Amino acid sequence: xxxxxxxxxxxxxxxxAALFLFWGLRGPTxxxxxxxxxxxxxxxxxxAAVGVATVLLQTISHNRILTPAFMGFDALxxxxxxxxxxxxxxxxxxxxxxxxxxLLDAAVMMGAALVLFTSVLSRTRHDIQLMVLTxxxxxxxxxxxxxxxxxxxxxxxxxxxQARMFAQFGGIDSEALAVALGLMMLAFLWLWRNHAVLDVxxxxxxxxxxxxxxxxxxxxxxxxxxxxxxxxxTALAGPIAFLGLLVTSLAHSLMRSHRHALLLPxxxxxxALILVAGQTVFERVLMLQSTLAVVxxxxxxxxxxxxxxxxKIR
Amino acid sequence: xxxxxxxxxxxxxxxxxxxxxxxxxxGRITALIGPNGAGKSTLLxxxxxxLAPSRGCISLDGMDAARIAPAQLARKMAVVxxxxxxxxxxxxxxxxxxxRWPHSQGRLTAADRAAIGDAIELFGLAPLQQRFLDELxxxxxQRAFIAMAYAQDTGWLLLDEPLNNLDLHHxxxxxxxxxxxxxxxxxxxxxxxxxxxxxxxxxxxxxxLKDGRAVFQGPVDxxxxxxxxxxxxxxxxxxxxxGGLPFAQYHR
Numbered sequence: 001x002x003x004x005x006x007x008x009x010x011x012x013x014x015x016x017a018a019l020f021l022f023w024g025l026r027g028p029t030x031x032x033x034x035x036x037x038x039x040x041x042x043x044x045x046x047x048a049a050v051g052v053a054t055v056l057l058q059t060i061s062h063n064r065i066l067t068p069a070f071m072g073f074d075a076l077x078x079x080x081x082x083x084x085x086x087x088x089x090x091x092x093x094x095x096x097x098x099x100x101x102x103l104l105d106a107a108v109m110m111g112a113a114l115v116l117f118t119s120v121l122s123r124t125r126h127d128i129q130l131m132v133l134t135x136x137x138x139x140x141x142x143x144x145x146x147x148x149x150x151x152x153x154x155x156x157x158x159x160x161x162q163a164r165m166f167a168q169f170g171g172i173d174s175e176a177l178a179v180a181l182g183l184m185m186l187a188f189l190w191l192w193r194n195h196a197v198l199d200v201x202x203x204x205x206x207x208x209x210x211x212x213x214x215x216x217x218x219x220x221x222x223x224x225x226x227x228x229x230x231x232x233x234t235a236l237a238g239p240i241a242f243l244g245l246l247v248t249s250l251a252h253s254l255m256r257s258h259r260h261a262l263l264l265p266x267x268x269x270x271x272a273l274i275l276v277a278g279q280t281v282f283e284r285v286l287m288l289q290s291t292l293a294v295v296x297x298x299x300x301x302x303x304x305x306x307x308x309x310x311x312k313i314r
Numbered sequence: 315x316x317x318x319x320x321x322x323x324x325x326x327x328x329x330x331x332x333x334x335x336x337x338x339x340x341g342r343i344t345a346l347i348g349p350n351g352a353g354k355s356t357l358l359x360x361x362x363x364x365l366a367p368s369r370g371c372i373s374l375d376g377m378d379a380a381r382i383a384p385a386q387l388a389r390k391m392a393v394v395x396x397x398x399x400x401x402x403x404x405x406x407x408x409x410x411x412x413x414r415w416p417h418s419q420g421r422l423t424a425a426d427r428a429a430i431g432d433a434i435e436l437f438g439l440a441p442l443q444q445r446f447l448d449e450l451x452x453x454x455x456q457r458a459f460i461a462m463a464y465a466q467d468t469g470w471l472l473l474d475e476p477l478n479n480l481d482l483h484h485x486x487x488x489x490x491x492x493x494x495x496x497x498x499x500x501x502x503x504x505x506x507x508x509x510x511x512x513x514x515x516x517x518x519x520x521x522x523l524k525d526g527r528a529v530f531q532g533p534v535d536x537x538x539x540x541x542x543x544x545x546x547x548x549x550x551x552x553x554x555x556x557g558g559l560p561f562a563q564y565h566r
Contacts, residue, residue: 059402196420200412202402206364206395207459211415211466212388258402 003262005254009269016276017044023284042172043275045180046233046240051271052191053229054244055251055263059202060219061132064252067244068230071132072139074239076112079142080105082149082161090157102176105235106183106228113227172236180232187225195260198222202258242300247271249307315340316361316379316470316502321370323356324526329368330356332526338519340375340469341500343492345513345534348523349547354506355396355474357523361504362393362472374470388416391470392463396478396506398455400447406458407443410434413465433465436491452479460488464495471495473505477512489516510551514538515559522546534560 020043021036054067085093096104116138150158191198200213201222208215233240251267278296316338324330331353338344338361346354359365361372363379372379374390382390392413400409410433414426422430434443437457447455456479463471471492477485493516495501507513513520514534521531522542530542543551543562551564 199402199420200415203400203404203409203412206393206397207400207412209364209384210362210388210391210393210395210463211412212383212385213415214384252403256403258404258408 003255006262006265006269009266009273013269013273013276016273016280020276020280023280038172038174038177039279040276041181042177042236043279044272045177045184046237047243047272047275048188048268049180049184049229049233050240050244051247051251051267051269052188052264053226053233054248055260055267056191056198056222056226056229058248059198059260060222061129062202062204063129063132064248065245066132067242067248068226069239069242069244070139071113071135072142073109073113073230073234075139075142075146076109077105077234077239078161079146079149080108082146082153085157085161086149086153090160093160099173099175099179102173102179102235106180106231109231109234110224110227113230114224176236180236183228183232187228190221190225191260191264195264198260199258202260240296242297242304243271243274245304246296246300247274249304253307315375316504317373318357318361319371319373321357321360321372322368323353323360323365325368328526330526331360331367331523334370334523334526334528336521336528336531338502338504338521340502341496342518343496343503343505343516344519344521345517346504346506346521346523347510347513347538347546348529351525352523353526354523357521358393358472358474358504358506362391363387364393364395385416388466388468390468391472392466392468393472394456394459394463394474394476396474398459404447405443406439406445406447406450407434409447409458410439410443410462410465413462413467416466429465429467433461436464437461438487453481453484456480457484457488469500470502470504473503475506475508477507477509485512492516510543510547510562510564514553514562 017040020040021033025032057066057068057071058064084096087093088096116135150161153161197213197218200208200211201215201218203211205215208218247267247270250270251263254270255262255266257263274296282295318334318336318338321334322329322332334357346357348354356365360367361379363382363384366380374382374387379387404412407430410430411422411426413433414422414429418426434440437460439454439458439461442450442454442458447458450458456476460473460476463473473492476488476492480488489512492503492505496503496518505513505517507517517534519532520534520538522529522537524546529546530537538553538560540551540553543553543564547564549564551562554561554563
């Protein structure tokens with residue numbers, strides 16, 4: 001019983017993907033197609049991961065304007081990159097194979113997120129507002145540390161770091177992508193089997209508990225999944241702050257439902273659609289080599305303010 | 315029966331509850347009464363296993379309530395909390411459907427649908443059933459949550475300030491419905507009520523709390539005397555009887 005709106009989004013996404021793959025195909029067709037396929041897979045997985053992670057965070061925090069980026073994930077990513085370049089030098093850091101680099105990024109981010117969440121959660125008696133605040137403060141600390149390390153760098157090292165500071169879909173490594181896809185599939189499998197219990201958790205801790213749902217353990221599991229998904233997207237493509245916020249508000253206004261069986265796929269599809277369509281327009285129409293993420297951040301921010309002002313976000 | 319033994323909550327010089335012993339009979343309405351800050355809501359939340367006591371225990375129908383698995387407890391006891399805000403956009407009918415979660419884990423059967431329809435009917439929510447929860451008034455939302463707890467179909471029903479936000483008509487109707495649930499379906503109902511007259515005219519049993527201690531308890535006619543209520547609230551309370559029911563005169 002697939003929802004019509006989900007089907008519609010799926011068709012739009014398929015059309016955008018086909019356009020991305022086949023528009024302006026000239027020269028060594030097979031080679032270009034292969035390159036484009038990797039890029040497309042990267043866009044799709046980053047999109048789905050960002051969309052789903054944001055919906056999940058909003059559900060367990062009972063707050064509709066939070067994104068994982070507020071929790072300092074992107075700041076941690078930047079600190080990690082800066083630390084690598086500063087510690088190993090340009091030669092050393094570029095000698096790390098892409099796959100190992102991705103696994104390191106993902107593992108460190110998940111580990112840090114879990115340490116943060118578990119320690120703070122147990123101390124604040126499951127007060128998620130306090131946890132978010134802690135995340136924001138830690139994010140600030142990561143950013144300041146990053147800025148400090150960057151002051152100490154020489155200009156050529158700094159330019160390498162700077163290139164990694166915005167989300168990039170150009171240089172996605174296909175091996176790293178395969179690992180990311182595997183990790184994402186595990187997360188999505190869990191969500192597929194447990195989406196209904198998320199609907200109950202969204203009612204709030206007290207109500208969920210009175211319905212016999214172990215809210216706190218569920219919250220921890222979902223936080224692990226968010227950590228995994230954000231690690232995947234950030235390690236693959238770098239930080240994207242506003243996309244999640246934009247996508248969840250669009251998903252909520254389109255679906256007008258509390259059911260995660262509808263919200264999660266809608267958010268994943270909308271998010272992937274924005275990335276694929278945006279990248280297509282960027283590369284084929286505007287012939288720009290610049291990064292799509294900058295534009296998404298800008299437009300996302302504007303659209304979000306617009307929705308907020310119109311009272312569409314509740 | 316709910317049997318509470320030596321129950322304390324909170325540490326330090328001034329615990330919120332301090333050594334409460336109480337018995338709450340099955341199949342009756344029991345009102346928790348007392349002045350502000352006496353610990354009524356805390357006691358209700360402890361019974362509902364939303365909070366863990368620092369000392370003491372609660373037995374529910376002969377079982378240690380703390381050892382009952384959450385999923386099983388949700389089939390024995392339904393709770394309506396005082397603070398009813400929901401972040402997600404839920405329709406009234408879907409909210410009531412969540413009351414069937416302990417029985418069906420989200421896959422509604424024909425029996426579940428019948429129970430949901432029954433709850434909607436009983437609490438007069440048919441005209442509102444397609445509305446979103448955040449479009450309702452406080453009183454309407456309150457009724458939707460109570461209908462959800464009713465749909466949970468449990469032997470025990472715990473309500474924290476169920477009359478908040480309700481007008482005279484709905485407050486009286488709700489108490490009458492609780493009364494018939496207790497009498498005809500044998501449900502044990504525990505309510506925290508501020509309005510003393512609702513408490514003593516509709517309930518069978520009272521447990522009075524003050525400063526975290528149980529000061530008196532028992533059947534309404536015996537326990538809720540003018541002298542004991544006067545001492546409880548430190549306000550002159552006179553009890554008269556109107557139409558065979560106790561009436562507390564305290565406002566002037």
